[in-house]
Amino acid sequence: MEQIRSATAAAVICRQLAISFDEVVVKFGDFHAMGPTSLDVRHGEFLAIVGPSGCGKSTLLNLVAGTLVPSSGAVAYKGNGVAGINHDVGYVTQKNYCLPWRTVEGNVRLPLEFRNVPPADAREQVRDALAMVGLLGFEKAYPKQLSGGMQQRVAIARTLAYRPSVYLMDEPFGSLDAQLRTRMHEELLKIWQETGATFVFVTHDLQEAITLADRVVVMSKRPGIPKLVVDIDLPRPRDIIDIQASPAFGAYFKTLWAALDVH
Amino acid sequence: MAIDNRQPARHGWRFFVGSNTFLQVLVGIVGLAFWEAASRSFDLDFWISSPTAVATELVRWERSGHLWVDLRVTMTEASLGFIVGCIAGGFTGFVLGWTQRLGDILEPYIVALYSIPKIALAPLFVLWLGIGVTNKVMFAAMLVFFIVFFTTYRGVRSVDRELVQNAWLLGANRWDIWTKIAIPYSAVWMLTGLRIALPDALIGAIVGEFVASDAGVGYRIKEATAFVNTAGVFAGLFVLLLISLCLLSLLKLIENRTLRWQAGDGAIATEPGH
Incomplete structure (x- = not known):
């Protein structure tokens, strides 16, 4: 695995690890899906994973969430092996899994009910989460009455509401239009900045990855292994439009694009 | 609406x-x-008969004081039977629907039992439980059981497993999964079951009364038939019609409150600030 390291990144490397993959291989019968993969995610880091379809990007997230067990190797979460469903992470999937019989508010409140958060606190957390994704005023609407993009934001708010320290995001903005995506990127960067949470963000959109991440991992074709890891040394806090127009951005794009090897 | x-x-x-x-x-x-x-x-x-004769018969029935007694008896049998059948059918349906393996093993037996023409079992219930109210309650409960069992079973089996897994990830425990995901998810099925089963409860009570009884609307219909009193039979049927209409509208009311989220088709809310 090739690494492009920056000087500032070296300083954070010794921080404690949020997630670590150690020689992880995933096979479904004879189907070799992913690995062997070794990868560390540091606390408070924004890591993006890009790669062609079917390279096992989502598989990596499922391993951390505990919905999938590796065929060999080990996955550690905050220093302990992942055993069973990992309730500590906030997992935003491509599908929004909104409950159609609950209102927007009710859906966002769901994880708080599961966690027995007192109602007064829950109300406040729901409100904050809805504000972050720009859905205030839609508390009483049912998912069916919302567009796909808005439903996805409900799913994001639902995860934000219980304030996890690690977010796993699997192409969460895939269903949004370009303008809304940009707005959500801004919101996400703000959330990351304010909460200091760790983000593992899976996408196939290089631009999205460079804009958001501290580090971008490029996965190879199936069976996916990390092919290239690039530190994105763009200034923080980032102004999305500014950094996308900067020459450094273009250089990162070129490097990563070459590594993606789409042809 | x-x-x-x-x-x-x-x-x-x-x-x-x-x-x-x-x-x-x-x-x-x-x-x-x-x-x-x-x-x-x-x-x-x-x-x-004729509408006027039926009306006269209804008035006579009411004056004699039997109408209210008969109504009470039949309603008690039907509603107790309904409740018992719903609880038993709902519980069994939920358990067998949720634990797939158990459901797969037992399903053929329940289907086989269901395929027996259940009216034919009425004499057996007399044998087991006598001619009192219990017999009718249990007979009605049996009819209700099967309907509620099958609808609940199908409903619970239709629960989206990915949705359940997502709820686990969001921190649900087993109880949360049942009460907040599985039951609401299958509520459409369950309520359909209840609606179909409601007339069955009444049928159970009436059939039970036909077989052996000394009071109730079914008993009154049978008695009128024995005396070749056509207007009396029609009066009994009219009362049954009213009962089931009342019950159905009650259930409709519950359904509308429970399934409110299904209303409002296609009303796409607009983006804030767009």
Whole structure:
């Protein structure tokens, strides 16, 4: 695995690890899906994973969430092996899994009910989460009455509401239009900045990855292994439009694009 | 529910005469008039009775004081049977639906039992439980059980497993999964089951009364038949009609409150600030 390291990144490397993959291989019968993969995610880091379809990007997230067990190797979460469903992470999937019989508010409140958060606190957390994704005023609407993009934001708010320290995001903005995506990127960067949470963000959109991440991992074709890891040394806090127009951005794009090897 | 906005609001007798409610009432009145006329002009009173004779019979029934007693007996049997059947059917359906393996193993047996013409079991219930209220309650409960079992079973099996897994990830425990995901998810099925089962509860009570009883609406119908009192039979049927209409509208009310989220089709909310 090739690494492009920056000087500032070296300083954070010794921080404690949020997630670590150690020689992880995933096979479904004879189907070799992913690995062997070794990868560390540091606390408070924004890591993006890009790669062609079917390279096992989502598989990596499922391993951390505990919905999938590796065929060999080990996955550690905050220093302990992942055993069973990992309730500590906030997992935003491509599908929004909104409950159609609950209102927007009710859906966002769901994880708080599961966690027995007192109602007064829950109300406040729901409100904050809805504000972050720009859905205030839609508390009483049912998912069916919302567009796909808005439903996805409900799913994001639902995860934000219980304030996890690690977010796993699997192409969460895939269903949004370009303008809304940009707005959500801004919101996400703000959330990351304010909460200091760790983000593992899976996408196939290089631009999205460079804009958001501290580090971008490029996965190879199936069976996916990390092919290239690039530190994105763009200034923080980032102004999305500014950094996308900067020459450094273009250089990162070129490097990563070459590594993606789409042809 | 949805109001049809395509029709502009109109007033006056023209609108009144054209309204559905008016036409529906009209059909009813015309029907009753035909019945009465047919009965009188062809001397069919013995076979089909007549609305006036049925009304007279209803008044007589009420005056004798039996009507309310009969109603109470039949309603008690039907509603207790309904409740017992729903609890048993709902519980069994949920358990077998949720634990796939157990469901797969036992399903053929329940289907086999279901395929027995259940009315034929009524004498057996007399044998087991005597001719009192218990017999009718259990018979009605059995009819209800099967309907509620199958709808709940299907409903629970249709629960989206990915949705359940997502709930686990969001921190749910087993109880949360049942009460907040599985039951609401299958509520549409369950409520459909309840609606189909409700008339069955009444059928169970009436059949039970036909087989052996000394009170109840079914008993009164049987008695009227024995005395070749056609109007009495029709009066009994009329009372049954009223009971089931009341029960169904009650259930509709519950359904509307529970499944409110299904209403409001296609009303896409607009983005804030767009």
